[in-house]
Amino acid sequence: MKIYDTVKRLSSEKNISVYRLEKDLGLANGAISKWNRQIPNALRLQEVADYLGVTSSYILNESRKEDK
Numbered sequence: 662m663k664i665y666d667t668v669k670r671l672s673s674e675k676n677i678s679v680y681r682l683e684k685d686l687g688l689a690n691g692a693i694s695k696w697n698r699q700i701p702n703a704l705r706l707q708e709v710a711d712y713l714g715v716t717s718s719y720i721l722n723e724s725r726k727e728d729k
Contacts, residue, residue, distance in 0.1 A: 663697045664697075664701060664721070665695075665696040667723045667724045670723075671713045675714075682713075685712065688705070693709070703717070706721075
C-alpha cells in the first residue's frame with residue numbers, strides 16, 4: 662500500500678475527501694495523489710497526520726504493511 666492509499670483510507674474513514682484535506686491544509690490540488698509516486702515532505706506528512714488525528718509514523722507503518 663502506498664502512502665497515498667493510507668491517507669485516502671484514513672480520510673474516507675473520517676468522511677473527508679482527499680480534495681477537502683488538500684484544501685483545508687492549503688495544499689495544491691492533487692498534491693497528495695503525487696504521494697503514489699514520490700515520498701512526501703516530512704512536514705507535509707505531519708500536517709496531514711495531525712489533521713487526520715494520527716501520527717506520521719502510523720501512516721508510514723500502515724503504508725508498509727500492505728507491501729509485505
